[in-house]
Amino acid sequence: MNLDRTYWEGRYHTGETGWDLGGPSTPLKEYLDQLVDKDLKILIPGGGRAWEAEYAHRLGFRNVFVIDLTDAPFIDLLTRCPDFPKDHLIVGDFFAHEGQYDRILEQTFFCALDPALRERYVAHMHALLQPGGKLVGVLFNDALNTDRPPFGGFKADYLPLFAKHFSGISMEACHNSIAPRAGRELWLVAEKEGTYTPIDCNLYDRYEAAATLKQPVHLTLTNGQNLHGRIVDLFHRDKAEWLRLDSGAEVRSDQIGTFALDTG
Numbered sequence: 001m002n003l004d005r006t007y008w009e010g011r012y013h014t015g016e017t018g019w020d021l022g023g024p025s026t027p028l029k030e031y032l033d034q035l036v037d038k039d040l041k042i043l044i045p046g047g048g049r050a051w052e053a054e055y056a057h058r059l060g061f062r063n064v065f066v067i068d069l070t071d072a073p074f075i076d077l078l079t080r081c082p083d084f085p086k087d088h089l090i091v092g093d094f095f096a097h098e099g100q101y102d103r104i105l106e107q108t109f110f111c112a113l114d115p116a117l118r119e120r121y122v123a124h125m126h127a128l129l130q131p132g133g134k135l136v137g138v139l140f141n142d143a144l145n146t147d148r149p150p151f152g153g154f155k156a157d158y159l160p161l162f163a164k165h166f167s168g169i170s171m172e173a174c175h176n177s178i179a180p181r182a183g184r185e186l187w188l189v190a191e192k193e194g195t196y197t198p199i200d201c202n203l204y205d206r207y208e209a210a211a212t213l214k215q216p217v218h219l220t221l222t223n224g225q226n227l228h229g230r231i232v233d234l235f236h237r238d239k240a241e242w243l244r245l246d247s248g249a250e251v252r253s254d255q256i257g258t259f260a261l262d263t264g
């Protein structure tokens with residue numbers, strides 16, 4: 001099956017667009033709602049009729065870009081939202097696109113691609129992000145189809161692919177999926193490593209004290225993941241400070257958002 005521009009254009013022209021929600025999906029809408037920095041440069045690849053781009057634009061984000069193989073869905077967007085900047089609507093192949101973004105939003109683009117392209121998808125997403133930038137969005141955690149889009153897959157298939165390029169990955173059951181997708185989606189956050197900031201000495205002393213006293217700790221990582229346990233090692237790797245918990249989890253110190261002694 002050749003999933004090229006002609007294929008997708010045909011789907012728009014015949015109205016076979018079952019993926020289209022007619023509005024922004026709840027997970028992406030709620031993600032955009034809590035973003036404070038309206039200057040973030042955001043890319044939505046395979047954005048289709050671009051409901052999320054329109055929503056972000058109306059919230060005041062001014063650097064929202066959409067790329068799609070065909071302009072058929074952009075005509076619809078511009079009818080709904082004539083002031084959306086036309087030069088932010090890119091007609092072309094995601095894999096040939098160059099740029100640097102703070103956020104990339106995923107929704108039914110990954111599952112629209114031939115699974116043979118998944119490794120390239122992850123590598124290219126990584127290349128398109130600024131240091132510290134994030135790929136966020138929803139992935140199906142469901143078998144779906146094997147011979148046509150939407151192609152299925154599961155967390156266990158995706159994690160090794162993402163781990164090849166991203167160090168900070170979170171893929172958890174999505175709690176706010178739209179009803180027909182409930183229980184079948186993962187909320188993905190894949191963060192590109194940032195410019196490293198050396199650890200604050202006071203914090204290092206606190207980690208060291210907790211390790212020496214074998215006190216349980218609670219860490220909230222910058223990607224939202226929570227970790228509990230005892231610190232069993234503080235070490236250097238690649239010129240950065242890391243700590244290891246008794247669970248075996250290893251965390252680079254600049255990926256720790258908050259640290260607390262676990263009293264519970």
Ligand SMILES: C[S@@+](CC[C@H](N)C(=O)[O-])C[C@H]1O[C@@H](n2cnc3c(N)ncnc32)[C@H](O)[C@@H]1O
Binds near residue numbers: 109
């Ligand atoms: C299933 S639709 C999803 C549209 C949109 N994300 C949504 O949720 O409504 C997949 C979209 O990806 C686009 N697409 C497929 N392959 C692409 C590629 N290599 N580069 C850019 N867009 C692509 C298609 O044209 C189509 O609009």
